[in-house]
Amino acid sequence: MDKILGGIYVGSVVPIMTHVPLKVEYHVSHILSCMKFDKIPEYLVKKGYTLKNIDLNDDSLYFDDIVDLIKYVNEANEFIDHAIFPNEENYNPLEVNFKGIKQKSAIFIHSFKGSNRACFYVICYLMYRFGFNLKQATYAVDRKMINNKMELSDNVLEQLNLFEAMGGRFFDPNNSEYKQWKLTKCNEIDPSGQLSRQMIAKDNNMFESEEDSANTEKVEIDEKDLQVLRCKKCRQHLAKSSSFINHEPPAKTSKESHFFKRGGISGNRIVGVEKSQDMCTHYFVEPLNWMKEKLLTEELLEGKFLCPGCEAKVGAFNWKGSRCSCGKWMNPGIHLQASKVDKVDAIKKQLAIGVDRRE
Ligand SMILES: [Zn+2]
Numbered sequence: 001m002d003k004i005l006g007g008i009y010v011g012s013v014v015p016i017m018t019h020v021p022l023k024v025e026y027h028v029s030h031i032l033s034c035m036k037f038d039k040i041p042e043y044l045v046k047k048g049y050t051l052k053n054i055d056l057n058d059d060s061l062y063f064d065d066i067v068d069l070i071k072y073v074n075e076a077n078e079f080i081d082h083a084i085f086p087n088e089e090n091y092n093p094l095e096v097n098f099k100g101i102k103q104k105s106a107i108f109i110h111s112f113k114g115s116n117r118a119c120f121y122v123i124c125y126l127m128y129r130f131g132f133n134l135k136q137a138t139y140a141v142d143r144k145m146i147n148n149k150m151e152l153s154d155n156v157l158e159q160l161n162l163f164e165a166m167g168g169r170f171f172d173p174n175n176s177e178y179k180q181w182k183l184t185k186c187n188e189i190d191p192s193g194q195l196s197r198q199m200i201a202k203d204n205n206m207f208e209s210e211e212d213s214a215n216t217e218k219v220e221i222d223e224k225d226l227q228v229l230r231c232k233k234c235r236q237h238l239a240k241s242s243s244f245i246n247h248e249p250p251a252k253t254s255k256e257s258h259f260f261k262r263g264g265i266s267g268n269r270i271v272g273v274e275k276s277q278d279m280c281t282h283y284f285v286e287p288l289n290w291m292k293e294k295l296l297t298e299e300l301l302e303g304k305f306l307c308p309g310c311e312a313k314v315g316a317f318n319w320k321g322s323r324c325s326c327g328k329w330m331n332p333g334i335h336l337q338a339s340k341v342d343k344v345d346a347i348k349k350q351l352a353i354g355v356d357r358r359e
């Protein structure tokens with residue numbers, strides 16, 4: 001095991017299996033286990049350690065490449081806080097700074113090998129508690145790893161980047177990039193869309209939430225700039241801009257920005273090339289509540305979305321991905337068509353509803 005910072009130790013399961021007296025030798029009072037135990041080692045319980053087990057394998061949709069570590073970040077951070085900073089009045093890192101406060105006890109954070117998953121939680125904690133950016137936090141852990149080497153998997157790196165994109169403080173299950181990441185991963189494993197469908201059926205958070213995010217600061221900013229898409233025909237509210245999966249149109253010189261027309265006997269010969277359009281004709285969105293039935297019950301790879309108000313065709317989905325007019329491939333492709341919707345400010349929309357009610 002290696003000492004990272006103050007009372008934070010990281011390592012493999014070996015010290016536990018070999019009954020290292022962590023309390024006596026390292027003043028460890030808490031143990032965060034990021035692995036599956038068939039049975040929690042009895043001696044840990046007997047010796048009075050405070051234990052928390054994040055069972056990352058406890059997922060009926062378990063695949064090594066899509067192990068979702070980030071969804072446990074908030075509880076992991078809370079546990080580490082209570083280990084090394086017990087009895088604080090306020091733990092919100094946006095309000096209080098614990099830099100320079102003496103750590104009271106020590107915690108051992110371990111996974112099976114201690115080189116990947118345990119490091120993930122330590123890195124996230126340093127970002128959350130001390131405001132490190134991802135680069136600083138990764139370096140802070142890496143340079144202290146002497147007995148074990150840090151080897152972060154692509155999956156872990158992607159989730160660290162997601163955490164940084166969320167602000168590096170709190171995991172937000174409603175974050176649309178996170179949902180998109182999960183769906184894309186599922187689709188890579190199972191291009192039929194079946195796995196994605198199972199995953200969104202199982203996890204209610206995967207659908208757009210009407211509730212405000214836990215992070216109140218963020219909500220205030222969002223409210224001001226929030227826009228909504230509504231049906232052109234019947235004005236039914238279809239999506240909030242906070243549910244958009246934004247994309248950058250590919251560079252004009254790239255292959256992605258050209259549409260190749262194929263033909264010939266094989267159907268594979270390129271018979272024409274068209275440049276992409278400057279304007280995007282698609283709004284890609286996270287799975288929205290009103291799409292639930294369609295996305296979950298259709299056993300299809302692709303389908304159309306009808307407006308819940310007037311049944312006009314307003315969009316479509318394709319689990320294999322779909323292409324915007326700008327050329328960008330999005331996977332999965334859940335989109336509303338720009339020509340079928342109006343984008344208006346959310347505030348104005350509320351006023352409009354007020355007028356409608358008086359009529
Ligand atoms: Zn586009």
Ligand SMILES: [Zn+2]
Nearest residue numbers: 231234307310
């Ligand atoms: Zn409509």
